[in-house]
Amino acid sequence: MTVEVTTAKPRPIQVGGYTLREPGRLERLLGPEWYRLLRGLVTNPLSVAGIVLLSGFVAIALAAPILAPPISPGADPYNIPRDGFSSEPKPPGVEWKRNVPPIPFWYKAVTGKDHWVHLFGTASGQFDIYYGIVWGTRTALRVGILVVLTTLVIGLVVGSLSGYYGGFIDDALQRITEIFMAFPFLLAALTLAAVLVPRMGRSIWPAVIALITFGWMTYARVIRGDILAVKERDFVMAARVLGARDSRILLHHVLPNAVFSTMVLASLDIGAIVLSFAALSFLGVGTDIGYADWGQLIAFARAYILNLDQYWYIVLFPGIALLLFGLAWNLVGDALRDILDPKLRGVRG
Amino acid sequence: MTTYIIRRLLLLPITVTGVTLLIFAMMQVLSPVERSALYIRDIPKNDAQVERIIRQYGLDRPFIVQYWNWLVGTRDSETGQRVGGVLRGDLGYSRTGNQTVKELIAQRLPATVELALWSMVPIIGVGIWLGIQAAVHHNRLPDQAARVFAIIGYSFPTFVFGLLVLMLLYAKTGWFPPGRLSDWADVVVKSADFKRYTQINTLDALLNLRFDVFVDALRHLVLPTITLCYIQWALLLKITRSSMLEAMRQDYVRTARSKGLSERVVINRHVRKNALIPVATVGGLTVVGLLNGVVITETVFNYPGMGSALARAAASLDVVTTLGFVLFNATLLIVANLIVDILYAFLDPRVRYQ
Numbered sequence: 001m002t003v004e005v006t007t008a009k010p011r012p013i014q015v016g017g018y019t020l021r022e023p024g025r026l027e028r029l030l031g032p033e034w035y036r037l038l039r040g041l042v043t044n045p046l047s048v049a050g051i052v053l054l055s056g057f058v059a060i061a062l063a064a065p066i067l068a069p070p071i072s073p074g075a076d077p078y079n080i081p082r083d084g085f086s087s088e089p090k091p092p093g094v095e096w097k098r099n100v101p102p103i104p105f106w107y108k109a110v111t112g113k114d115h116w117v118h119l120f121g122t123a124s125g126q127f128d129i130y131y132g133i134v135w136g137t138r139t140a141l142r143v144g145i146l147v148v149l150t151t152l153v154i155g156l157v158v159g160s161l162s163g164y165y166g167g168f169i170d171d172a173l174q175r176i177t178e179i180f181m182a183f184p185f186l187l188a189a190l191t192l193a194a195v196l197v198p199r200m201g202r203s204i205w206p207a208v209i210a211l212i213t214f215g216w217m218t219y220a221r222v223i224r225g226d227i228l229a230v231k232e233r234d235f236v237m238a239a240r241v242l243g244a245r246d247s248r249i250l251l252h253h254v255l256p257n258a259v260f261s262t263m264v265l266a267s268l269d270i271g272a273i274v275l276s277f278a279a280l281s282f283l284g285v286g287t288d289i290g291y292a293d294w295g296q297l298i299a300f301a302r303a304y305i306l307n308l309d310q311y312w313y314i315v316l317f318p319g320i321a322l323l324l325f326g327l328a329w330n331l332v333g334d335a336l337r338d339i340l341d342p343k344l345r346g347v348r349g
Numbered sequence: 350m351t352t353y354i355i356r357r358l359l360l361l362p363i364t365v366t367g368v369t370l371l372i373f374a375m376m377q378v379l380s381p382v383e384r385s386a387l388y389i390r391d392i393p394k395n396d397a398q399v400e401r402i403i404r405q406y407g408l409d410r411p412f413i414v415q416y417w418n419w420l421v422g423t424r425d426s427e428t429g430q431r432v433g434g435v436l437r438g439d440l441g442y443s444r445t446g447n448q449t450v451k452e453l454i455a456q457r458l459p460a461t462v463e464l465a466l467w468s469m470v471p472i473i474g475v476g477i478w479l480g481i482q483a484a485v486h487h488n489r490l491p492d493q494a495a496r497v498f499a500i501i502g503y504s505f506p507t508f509v510f511g512l513l514v515l516m517l518l519y520a521k522t523g524w525f526p527p528g529r530l531s532d533w534a535d536v537v538v539k540s541a542d543f544k545r546y547t548q549i550n551t552l553d554a555l556l557n558l559r560f561d562v563f564v565d566a567l568r569h570l571v572l573p574t575i576t577l578c579y580i581q582w583a584l585l586l587k588i589t590r591s592s593m594l595e596a597m598r599q600d601y602v603r604t605a606r607s608k609g610l611s612e613r614v615v616i617n618r619h620v621r622k623n624a625l626i627p628v629a630t631v632g633g634l635t636v637v638g639l640l641n642g643v644v645i646t647e648t649v650f651n652y653p654g655m656g657s658a659l660a661r662a663a664a665s666l667d668v669v670t671t672l673g674f675v676l677f678n679a680t681l682l683i684v685a686n687l688i689v690d691i692l693y694a695f696l697d698p699r700v701r702y703q
Contacts, residue, residue, distance in 0.1 A: 046500075175360075175363055175364075175367065176367070178360075178363075178364055178367075179363075179364055179367030179368055179370075179371060180371070182364050182367070182368050182679050182682060182683055182686075183368070183371075183675065183678075183679050183682070184637045184640040184641050184678055184679070184682055185637065185641060186641035186644060186645075187640060187641060187644060187659065187674070187675050187678055188675060188679075190644065190659070190660070190663050190671070191375065191663065191668075191671045191672060191675045192375060193663075194662075194663040194664075194666050194667075194668060194671050195375050195376075195378045195379070195668050195671075195672075196378065197666055198666055199378060271504065272503075275504075275506045278506055278508075279506060279507065279508060279645055282506075282508045282645070282648075283644070283645070283648060283660045283663060283664060284660075284663070284664030285663050285664060285666075295506075298508060298509060298512070301512055302648070302649075305512070305515055305527055305649070305650075305651065306519075306520065306527070307520055308512065308515055308516035308519075308520040309516060309520035309521045310520075312516055315509065315512045315513065315516060316513075319506075319509035319512065319513065322506050322509055323501075323504055323505055323506070323509060326503075326504035326505070326506065327500065327501065327504040329504075330500050330503060330504045331500060334496075334500055
């Protein structure tokens with residue numbers, strides 16, 4: 001006697017013209033929200049391009065010590081090595097004479113040379129542009145992540161206090177938010193950084209603090225709105241009836257349901273923040289001269305605006321790095337915004 | 350609507366007080382000696398003088414007293430004159446400008462106004478036009494192209510864009526020089542028989558019938574204008590596009606279509622009118638964009654306006670000048686936002702009849 005084993009899949013269930021399907025393994029693992037997000041991202045060619053670019057930047061940042069080895073293991077790798085002190089920039093391909101870094105394993109295979117040349121040329125003061133761009137990737141990611149996380153936390157605290165408690169607290173916090181918003185963002189950040197530099201010295205910190213101080217308001221507003229919408233839902237009422245404390249309701253019931261899309265979207269502001277940070281560096285209130293930072297590198301070009309055709313490499317290479325970095329985040333961000341926009345949900349094409 | 354405007358006006362003093370408090374708080378990071386530039390021109394020579402200045406202007410008094418002095422000014426105990434007081438327009442002495450901050454602003458403002466005026470028309474006109482085109486051709490080639498154009502636009506750092514334009518259109522070709530005027534034109538403008546009616550070069554040149562100066566001034570304006578426009582178009586395009594798309598999904602548009610109206614009439618009469626109301630609110634953002642933009646643009650192109658003066662002050666850590674400029678700009682922005690809000694009330698009947 002044989003036991004019949006059915007291997008046929010269960011028939012899909014039809015409900016009102018829609019086919020209900022079994023969730024796949026990945027979908028079960030991630031949950032419906034994240035799964036929809038991920039699927040939206042990998043099916044859109046623009047966001048795929050953005051993701052590829054982003055992975056490239058992360059890879060460069062991780063591999064920085066191999067791509068551009070520091071001269072000595074003890075030195076601060078963020079200080080760009082100098083090939084002398086002459087103020088005349090050198091074009092790409094000129095041989096590296098003084099302060100030559102060790103040659104990494106890939107170098108000979110890629111360039112066919114057995115001594116270091118300045119791959120992207122040097123800026124005035126003989127700072128190597130290639131080295132600055134490679135290590136500048138780390139600076140960009142560090143600054144971007146730091147600023148986004150901090151501003152988000154501030155926005156989250158202010159927004160949830162404001163939205164959840166309402167009344168006087170809401171009014172007061174709203175007015176404070178408006179005051180910070182009354183400043184043109186870049187000007188305010190420029191000023192605060194200029195105030196902080198004499199106190200803190202030149203580093204990434206004055207600009208980072210300035211960008212945080214004038215950068216949290218939008219998040220606070222959006223999160224306040226999200227919370228106002230979620231607060232009235234039945235499950236919050238249920239929790240309150242059960243006698244849960246304010247902090248528990250806020251942290252366990254309201255926030256997780258309110259801030260999902262805000263958090264995802266905010267994480268993509270890293271691109272915009274890095275552009276602002278570079279602008280501050282370019283204007284001279286950022287890092288010290290010679291720090292591996294894209295804005296700082298481009299600032300070298302300010303001395304040559306009349307003959308940029310001759311010194312094009314000072315602008316072009318760091319400029320492309322910045323543009324691609326901004327582009328990568330915006331490509332992903334643009335696609336995500338469409339996926340998360342409830343008005344567009346279900347709309348194809 | 351009157352209630353709406355009154356409520357809006359009542360909030361104004363709170364914002365202004367907050368803004369001044371915040372700026373004054375930033376000033377507190379400076380030492381009392383550095384802050385003395387708010388009231389005097391010369392850097393104190395010796396310790397005794399420093400002490401005297403600090404006492405004279407109350408720079409060691411409590412925060413709130415100093416704040417009040419900063420707002421309305423303080424009486425000089427020796428000469429009996431009133432000094433300082435931002436409400437009286439006294440913003441202190443600018444180390445980098447070698448004149449008072451007020452004079453520096455007055456001197457630099459016309460150049461920035463000229464640049465902003467020339468940029469405003471193309472920014473608004475072309476930006477909105479692009480947005481409408483993208484929405485009308487939703488998901489077709491013009492829309493995709495506009496989308497890519499916008500993404501590149503807000504990914505492009507202003508200063509990189511400016512430097513690249515400068516590289517191509519000046520360094521390579523010599524077409525559009527940086528600065529504000531060529532040397533010869535500068536001499537003409539400063540000469541006695543050239544009347545400065547407005548301090549705005551292009552306008553003054555026309556009024557003086559000096560068309561060669563007009564052309565020269567225009568040539569210098571091209572690059573900064575392009576730079577300011579490109580970055581702003583991206584924003585305006587995006588907002589107009591989504592506002593148009595939203596309006597196109599409304600019931601009254603379907604009604605208009607089902608009446609058999611032509612597509613052109615539907616778009617121009619029914620969609621565009623309603624879609625442009627929210628776009629008007631972007632006016633405030635455009636002003637922010639210009640204020641932020643001129644700092645970088647003027648710096649890149651060596652254009653002698655307020656933006657480059659501010660950038661120079663910030664880079665040389667001349668905080669009194671920087672804060673004075675920011676206060677001025679924040680005031681401009683508050684006024685601009687007020688105008689936009691009131692304008693919005695006029696444009697939107699739902700607010701008007703509240």
